[in-house]
Amino acid sequence: MKIDHIAIVVENFENAIEFYEELLQVEPKIEKDENRGIIVGIFKLENIKIEIISPISENSEISNFIKKRGGGIHHFALKVNNIEKYKEKFKCITDIQQGITAKKVLFLDPKEYFKTLIELVEE
Numbered sequence: 001m002k003i004d005h006i007a008i009v010v011e012n013f014e015n016a017i018e019f020y021e022e023l024l025q026v027e028p029k030i031e032k033d034e035n036r037g038i039i040v041g042i043f044k045l046e047n048i049k050i051e052i053i054s055p056i057s058e059n060s061e062i063s064n065f066i067k068k069r070g071g072g073i074h075h076f077a078l079k080v081n082n083i084e085k086y087k088e089k090f091k092c093i094t095d096i097q098q099g100i101t102a103k104k105v106l107f108l109d110p111k112e113y114f115k116t117l118i119e120l121v122e123e
Contacts (some may be wrong), residue, residue, distance in 0.1 A: 020050065
């Protein structure tokens with residue numbers, strides 16, 4: 001199993017993108033998800049992606065995260081085979097759904113697993 005990405009929530013998307021682009025020396029791919037109310041900057045490194053996430057809507061789950069915590073690491077994602085097997089075995093807060101960078105994603109319930117949001121990714 002490998003780590004697919006780490007997601008970081010930020011209040012100021014433009015400033016964060018500028019900082020991480022300078023730090024990582026990689027140009028990000030920018031994706032907007034209007035349905036979820038977020039914008040994501042994806043920095044693809046040699047063996048992991050870093051996602052910078054910011055709300056574009058007051059009603060997004062990321063807006064609530066910022067209100068409660070002010071930003072920071074939101075989740076980490078693991079690459080898996082046969083995501084359906086994980087859905088059956090673990091308590092989840094989502095159904096299997098289309099991800100921004102993967103075909104199938106699933107989020108485990110952080111209340112059940114040490115207050116850590118874990119995303120499972122199947123490409």
